[in-house]
Amino acid sequence: MADRDAATIRNVAVVGHRGSGKTSLIEAMLLAAGETTRLGSVPEGTTVSDWDEDEGRRAMSISASLCHAAWKGTKVNALDTPGEPSFLADALSALSAVDAALVVVNATAGVELQTERMLSRAADAGLARAVCITMLDRERSDFESALAGLREIVPGAVAIQIPMGEEEGFRGVVNLVSMTATTYDGSGPKGTTGPIPDDLLERAEAAREAMIDVVAEADDAFIEKYLEGEEITTDEIIAALVTGVAEGRMVPVACAASTLGGAGADRVLDLIVEALPSPLAAGAKSAIDADGAEVALRPDEGGPLVALSFKTLADQFSGRINLLRVISGALTPDRQIVNSRTGGKERVGQLFTLQGKEHVAVDGIGPGDIGAVAKLKDVLTGDALVDDGVGLTVPPVEYPPAAMSFAVEAADQADEDKMTSSLRRMTEEDPSLDFHRDEQTGEQILGGLSQMHVEVIAERVERRFGVGLVLRPPRVPYLETITVSADAEGKHKKQSGGRGQFGDCKLRVEPLTRGQGFEFVNKIVGGAIPRSFIPAVEKGVVEAMLAGELAGYPIVDVQVTVSDGKHHAVDSSEMAFKIAGSLGLKAAIAKAKPVLLEPIMTVETIVPTECVGDVMGDLNSRRGHPLGMDSGPAGETIRAEVPMAEMLSYAPDLRAMSHGRGDYSMAFLRYQELPAHLAEAVAAEGHDAEEAVA
Numbered sequence: 186m187a188d189r190d191a192a193t194i195r196n197v198a199v200v201g202h203r204g205s206g207k208t209s210l211i212e213a214m215l216l217a218a219g220e221t222t223r224l225g226s227v228p229e230g231t232t233v234s235d236w237d238e239d240e241g242r243r244a245m246s247i248s249a250s251l252c253h254a255a256w257k258g259t260k261v262n263a264l265d266t267p268g269e270p271s272f273l274a275d276a277l278s279a280l281s282a283v284d285a286a287l288v289v290v291n292a293t294a295g296v297e298l299q300t301e302r303m304l305s306r307a308a309d310a311g312l313a314r315a316v317c318i319t320m321l322d323r324e325r326s327d328f329e330s331a332l333a334g335l336r337e338i339v340p341g342a343v344a345i346q347i348p349m350g351e352e353e354g355f356r357g358v359v360n361l362v363s364m365t366a367t368t369y370d371g372s373g374p375k376g377t378t379g380p381i382p383d384d385l386l387e388r389a390e391a392a393r394e395a396m397i398d399v400v401a402e403a404d405d406a407f408i409e410k411y412l413e414g415e416e417i418t419t420d421e422i423i424a425a426l427v428t429g430v431a432e433g434r435m436v437p438v439a440c441a442a443s444t445l446g447g448a449g450a451d452r453v454l455d456l457i458v459e460a461l462p463s464p465l466a467a468g469a470k471s472a473i474d475a476d477g478a479e480v481a482l483r484p485d486e487g488g489p490l491v492a493l494s495f496k497t498l499a500d501q502f503s504g505r506i507n508l509l510r511v512i513s514g515a516l517t518p519d520r521q522i523v524n525s526r527t528g529g530k531e532r533v534g535q536l537f538t539l540q541g542k543e544h545v546a547v548d549g550i551g552p553g554d555i556g557a558v559a560k561l562k563d564v565l566t567g568d569a570l571v572d573d574g575v576g577l578t579v580p581p582v583e584y585p586p587a588a589m590s591f592a593v594e595a596a597d598q599a600d601e602d603k604m605t606s607s608l609r610r611m612t613e614e615d616p617s618l619d620f621h622r623d624e625q626t627g628e629q630i631l632g633g634l635s636q637m638h639v640e641v642i643a644e645r646v647e648r649r650f651g652v653g654l655v656l657r658p659p660r661v662p663y664l665e666t667i668t669v670s671a672d673a674e675g676k677h678k679k680q681s682g683g684r685g686q687f688g689d690c691k692l693r694v695e696p697l698t699r700g701q702g703f704e705f706v707n708k709i710v711g712g713a714i715p716r717s718f719i720p721a722v723e724k725g726v727v728e729a730m731l732a733g734e735l736a737g738y739p740i741v742d743v744q745v746t747v748s749d750g751k752h753h754a755v756d757s758s759e760m761a762f763k764i765a766g767s768l769g770l771k772a773a774i775a776k777a778k779p780v781l782l783e784p785i786m787t788v789e790t791i792v793p794t795e796c797v798g799d800v801m802g803d804l805n806s807r808r809g810h811p812l813g814m815d816s817g818p819a820g821e822t823i824r825a826e827v828p829m830a831e832m833l834s835y836a837p838d839l840r841a842m843s844h845g846r847g848d849y850s851m852a853f854l855r856y857q858e859l860p861a862h863l864a865e866a867v868a869a870e871g872h873d874a875e876e877a878v879a
């Protein structure tokens with residue numbers, strides 16, 4: 186029942202660095218298309234797409250949100266995404282649901298870290314890309330330099346517009362394809378299109394030449410004509426651009442000043458409709474069949490129903506809401522579908538689309554379109570909804586794993602269960618969150634991509650579910666290991682009336698290489714310990730390895746060999762040998778010069794060139810080892826290995842050192858011996874924590 190042809194849909198994820206102007210640009214497009222009647226503002230918390238209370242308060246997008254606009258007979262589905270790296274998961278989910286990425290670049294800062302990352306993520310996902318350079322009305326904005334930075338990393342970037350006037354003198358854009366000028370009076374998004382003013386003509390002609398150069402370079406058929414000096418028609422330029430963009434070779438660049446009444450937004454909508462591919466033009470999306478083979482799916486109404494759930498919202502009123510991209514077939518309301526991950530049947534009720542937080546009922550979601558459904562029972566981000574009998578799943582998106590963990594407790598102990606269920610729901614919403622119970626310490630652990638990430642989640646839980654949370658500084662997950670081999674005996678003997686207990690084993694512990702974990706070797710010959718009791722010895726060993734004597738952390742990278750022992754025909758039992766195994770291991774480890782291991786992270790910090798010295802010095806003082814440095818248009822990238830324990834409060838320090846312009850990412854690398862002078866303090870702390878848990 187698709188009410189529209191897939192050719193008249195554009196699905197666009199608006200991505201880029203934090204603060205580049207994505208949310209404001211969408212706001213301006215909605216106004217330009219008549220979807221709204223006034224231009225909301227990010228600082229005032231009144232935009233359509235930053236609708237959540239905390240987004241308004243922090244003046245920043247935290248979750249992906251869906252908006253839509255009708256423009257020139259086409260439905261534009263725009264997904265606003267967070268640029269802040271802490272909320273990267275939602276930007277990646279959005280990319281999995283669209284056919285094109287609109288990368289927003291701030292004209293005062295130029296290419297930034299997240300600009301580069303998103304451009305390459307979108308290319309990896311095979312998406313068409315376009316760029317909008319915004320904030321052209323701002324002081325120190327520089328279109329040319331932003332464009333040059335862009336071209337350094339994407340040679341196919343081509344300006345199809347240039348700004349008219351600069352900074353406070355900005356008054357509109359010149360369209361280099363049609364060679365017309367659209368001016369705005371600053372009061373609204375409606376521009377007046379006319380001839381290019383004389384004083385700009387020369388610059389516009391040069392810019393058009395430059396555009397044709399790039400287009401020609403990327404298109405063989407074009408280049409001959411061009412070299413022979415033949416006149417190239419506007420239609421030919423458009424055709425070459427459209428193909429080049431769909432194939433990812435070309436990236437058209439437009440301009441805007443979104444907060445200046447929405448200036449330029451109408452031409453950005455034109456660009457989306459005219460140059461970015463529809464789901465039909467973008468070609469097939471892949472699905473995976475029951476045998477793991479890839480299947481190409483086109484947005485055909487007659488095809489099997491496959492809808493990707495690319496975002497899950499935990500709404501306190503409507504329950505769970507899933508945002509869906511219909512890849513093939515059409516989704517109709519009031520019907521049954523199957524979740525291909527679980528095989529579970531689900532009842533689809535009402536279908537709707539979203540304008541930010543506002544639900545707009547629809548009577549179906551056709552092939553290629555994006556919409557939403559509420560109250561499905563067990564559908565998570567990344568699941569595919571299919572017709573019964575269609576065993577197709579969609580390729581999973583790779584999300585960054587949690588890099589920073591906190592111990593979390595309910596502020597009111599009575600809320601402990603509610604906390605657990607609320608945090609489970611939050612992990613459904615955000616795939617880069619990790620919530621689990623640490624077996625070692627008994628603590629509930631909440632992990633995210635950064636401190637801010639975890640704090641925002643804690644706030645959301647409090648606001649939506651009424652559960653106050655207490656976050657405690659993350660405990661660094663130290664481990665213990667041994668440095669030399671040693672032998673010991675574990676003997677458990679008890680005689681107290683009746684039947685006694687007797688078990689005796691000789692154990693040898695030897696260091697393994699880092700990361701090998703644990704190996705258990707049985708070298709008993711001649712039945713010194715009956716075969717049936719060997720598993721009990723191993724069980725005792727494994728239990729004792731859970732908490733080392735040094736500081737109570739798990740013991741790893743040890744080979745344990747049971748070489749000899751004694752048993753008693755009546756008094757030996759599994760329990761007795763288990764205890765003997767534990768005692769033997771503890772005794773052997775104590776003799777094997779145990780040490781603490783600490784997690785080492787790889788850290789990538791990107792900062793403006795002038796801050797490199799400070800940042801390097803700071804990493805050194807955190808016991809870091811530099812690995813190398815690269816320069817790019819977004820600044821210098823410094824790579825280093827740094828102990829996790831030294832990175833627990835890096836974010837605010839980096840912010841201060843780089844005047845808010847630095848950024849970093851971190852991933853676990855390996856475990857390494859903790860220097861002796863630090864071990865004592867860690868050991869004392871570890872034992873304190875053990876007592877607290879006990």
Ligand SMILES: Nc1nc2c(ncn2[C@@H]2O[C@H](COP(=O)(O)OP(=O)(O)O)[C@@H](O)[C@H]2O)c(=O)[nH]1
Nearest residue numbers: 203204205206207208209227319320442443444
């Ligand atoms: N002067 C000016 N300010 C803008 C423009 N676009 C966005 N801003 C402001 O820049 C800040 C960041 O914009 P926002 O849309 O939240 O960026 P996002 O993080 O990419 O979504 C906000 O304070 C906006 O009001 C623009 O075109 N001109």
Ligand SMILES: [Mg+2]
Nearest residue numbers: 207208245246
């Ligand atoms: Mg935003």
